[in-house]
Amino acid sequence: MNLDGYTAWVTGAGSGIGRATAIELCRQGASVALIGRTTGSLLETKRIINRIKRHPVQVFLGDVTTGEVEIDRHSDYARPSILVNCAAAESAVGPSHTLPAGDWDRVIQTNLSGLLKMTQLVAPHMIDVGYGRIVALSSVHGQGTYPQRAAYAAAAAASASAAAAAA
Numbered sequence: 001m002n003l004d005g006y007t008a009w010v011t012g013a014g015s016g017i018g019r020a021t022a023i024e025l026c027r028q029g030a031s032v033a034l035i036g037r038t039t040g041s042l043l044e045t046k047r048i049i050n051r052i053k054r055h056p057v058q059v060f061l062g063d064v065t066t067g068e069v070e071i072d073r074h075s076d077y078a079r080p081s082i083l084v085n086c087a088a089a090e091s092a093v094g095p096s097h098t099l100p101a102g103d104w105d106r107v108i109q110t111n112l113s114g115l116l117k118m119t120q121l122v123a124p125h126m127i128d129v130g131y132g133r134i135v136a137l138s139s140v141h142g143q144g145t146y147p148q149r150a151a152y153a154a155a156a157a158a159s160a161s162a163a164a165a166a167a
Contacts, residue, residue, distance in 0.1 A: 003030035008082035010034060011064050011118060014041030017137060018086030022057070023049055025082070031056035033077040035069055036087070064114025067121050079125045084135040085115050091151040104151045111155035115162060136163035 008025045012018030013034035025032050026049045034042045034057060042059040049057050058077055062069035064087045071078050089110035091103040115136050126132020141149055142156025 001028050003028040003082075006030045006081045007077055007079065008032050008084060009069075009077075009080040009118075009122065010084045010086060011062070011114070012036055012085075012087035013045050014038050016086070018084075019045045019048070021084050021086055021137075023052065025084070026053055026055045026057055029055075030082065031076065032058075033071065033080065034059045035062040037061065037063055064118055065109040067114075067117030069121065079129075080122050081126065081129075081131055082133045082135070083118060083122045084137070085118055086137050087111075087114055088137075088139075091149065093148050096147065096150040099150060107151040107155050111152070112158050112162070115159050119166065134163075134166070136160070138163075
């Protein structure tokens with residue numbers, strides 16, 4: 001796949017699937033905005049990418065739970081043609097009746113509401129230019145019953161459904 005000329009935003013780009021996704025998008029030629037809450041991990045992703053391939057990649061602090069990303073509106077990165085939502089939060093593992101309410105709220109805000117807020121942030125530009133791709137990564141935990149991981153499973157199922165409905 002040739003992504004030369006495309007700009008991609010990757011949330012959760014500081015580790016795991018987000019990091020791997022950002023690396024692959026750069027390999028395919030996209031200019032990539034690494035978005036996350038932790039500067040150090042995002043800079044490490046940038047270093048890894050630069051060791052593999054010198055390519056346009058920038059670090060931007062952002063929080064999917066608020067839909068705020070510190071990107072200058074006039075930056076080349078301000079108008080993505082691709083958004084890959086990889087940001088995710090884990091919750092405590094255990095029976096649902098013992099799950100702290102704060103864990104539930106944090107997972108739903110990050111894994112589900114974050115998908116909506118990031119989509120709302122980029123979709124107007126994509127619609128204006130007549131092109132855009134939004135990818136919502138979810139977990140297999142959303143396809144079955146995982147009683148020890150209620151918040152994570154609920155968010156995964158709901159985000160897969162929300163992404164399908166938005167398409």
